[in-house]
Amino acid sequence: MAATVLGMPAGAEIALPDGSTPTFEETENEARYALPIGPHDGDELRTLPAEGQVTRRAWRIGGTGLSSFQVMITLRQQLVDDGYEVLFECDASSCGGYDFRFGTDVIGEPDMHVDLGDFQFLSARIPGDTGQYASIFVSRSASSAYVQVISVAPADAAQPEVVTSTKTDPTAMPDEATGSLGEAMETIGRYIMTDLSFETGSASLGDGQYDSLAAIATYLDAHPSARVALVGHTDAEGSLAANIAISEQRAISVMERLVSRYGVAADRLEAKGIGYLAPIASNQTDDGRTRNRRVEAILISTE
Numbered sequence: 001m002a003a004t005v006l007g008m009p010a011g012a013e014i015a016l017p018d019g020s021t022p023t024f025e026e027t028e029n030e031a032r033y034a035l036p037i038g039p040h041d042g043d044e045l046r047t048l049p050a051e052g053q054v055t056r057r058a059w060r061i062g063g064t065g066l067s068s069f070q071v072m073i074t075l076r077q078q079l080v081d082d083g084y085e086v087l088f089e090c091d092a093s094s095c096g097g098y099d100f101r102f103g104t105d106v107i108g109e110p111d112m113h114v115d116l117g118d119f120q121f122l123s124a125r126i127p128g129d130t131g132q133y134a135s136i137f138v139s140r141s142a143s144s145a146y147v148q149v150i151s152v153a154p155a156d157a158a159q160p161e162v163v164t165s166t167k168t169d170p171t172a173m174p175d176e177a178t179g180s181l182g183e184a185m186e187t188i189g190r191y192i193m194t195d196l197s198f199e200t201g202s203a204s205l206g207d208g209q210y211d212s213l214a215a216i217a218t219y220l221d222a223h224p225s226a227r228v229a230l231v232g233h234t235d236a237e238g239s240l241a242a243n244i245a246i247s248e249q250r251a252i253s254v255m256e257r258l259v260s261r262y263g264v265a266a267d268r269l270e271a272k273g274i275g276y277l278a279p280i281a282s283n284q285t286d287d288g289r290t291r292n293r294r295v296e297a298i299l300i301s302t303e
Helices: 068-081 097-101 181-187 211-222 240-262 286-292
Strands: 003-007 013-016 020-040 045-062 085-091 119-125 133-140 144-153 162-165 190-192 227-233 269-273 294-301
Touching: 013 068, 020 085, 020 097, 020 119, 020 133, 020 144, 068 085, 068 119, 068 133, 068 144, 085 294, 181 190, 181 211, 181 294, 211 240, 227 240, 240 269, 240 294
Parallel strands: 227 269
Antiparallel strands: 003 013, 003 162, 020 045, 045 144, 085 119, 119 133, 133 144, 190 294, 227 294
């Protein structure tokens, strides 16, 4: 499957979904970008002054039913895989809504569209004294998704290029995602709960004790500022719409169990579903389909 690929500082690449059309590109040398590293609190927006070569780009993704969250979740993992450290991430509500949107650098309409009630934001950097930063802003209209990427590199860096690539598996999970939950959260920001089992077409989480749920509760108790998104996935049997619905129901059932049995506050969790769009195994085998029916825990905010 061909994809549009954005070259980022330090050789990173972000593969955008099929159907992506570039709408804006601008590069400034010796420029400054106020990179958001916290929400707008009603009075001000916490930012980091990133200086160097600043490149602003935007794309429209037509004909997709993916939500802003679904687009962001794949782009986020690619940044992490390419060595970026996430500094801050939020959705429309936790970012600060209107104040955040108009307090940060956003490419204007019609090149970049932002729905004030439906957007996702992420800022990141290459660790160390690299001077390399990036932010991703995702929103959508009724018919299209929109992606804005702002990258910062040292002023003498070569300008990144947009090319066509056959990068086919941007969602593959690294080994850390199935190891220790605490280590996975601290290193890659996501964890696959391999002890949960879902049959095809079922959203019911069986009764019993699950080590992964206890581990999430323990992690959140030890990190009072952290929030976790529970993301449901399915195998590829059935329609996309039906699978998105069942995967969200599975995520909700896990969320409800964390609240009712493990005492996790509901406002520290959210539940989403993306159906069969992010497989971790082949859907051509029984074992692969079983692995794809899963719920992942994703760290979405922490101080």
